[in-house]
Amino acid sequence: MSTVIIIAYLFIATLVGLSLFVALSRTALATKVNFVLLNIAISAWIISNTYADLDTTIGALLWSMIAFASGAAAVTALSCFVLTFPRYTRRQLTIG
Numbered sequence: 001m002s003t004v005i006i007i008a009y010l011f012i013a014t015l016v017g018l019s020l021f022v023a024l025s026r027t028a029l030a031t032k033v034n035f036v037l038l039n040i041a042i043s044a045w046i047i048s049n050t051y052a053d054l055d056t057t058i059g060a061l062l063w064s065m066i067a068f069a070s071g072a073a074a075v076t077a078l079s080c081f082v083l084t085f086p087r088y089t090r091r092q093l094t095i096g
Helices: 003-023 029-054 059-084
Strands: none
Touching (some): 003 029, 029 059
């Protein structure tokens, strides 16, 4: 197994761990779901780009198409996450 694949899997393991941490937190359900979907889309993008770079056959075209689709899904998931992220005003924040 090449070093590139190992590094890609380490990034994905980090994203999955971060997703689990957020999923088990006490935040709103919509924020959790959108954050997990964002991390899944980013993980799919990382894996598809890694395999598209390593594959030298016609399969590289398939991995490139998956990379494009997962990149578009990541942008959509990021937009949904930004829309559901909690907003705080100065009155709601207390210091001390």
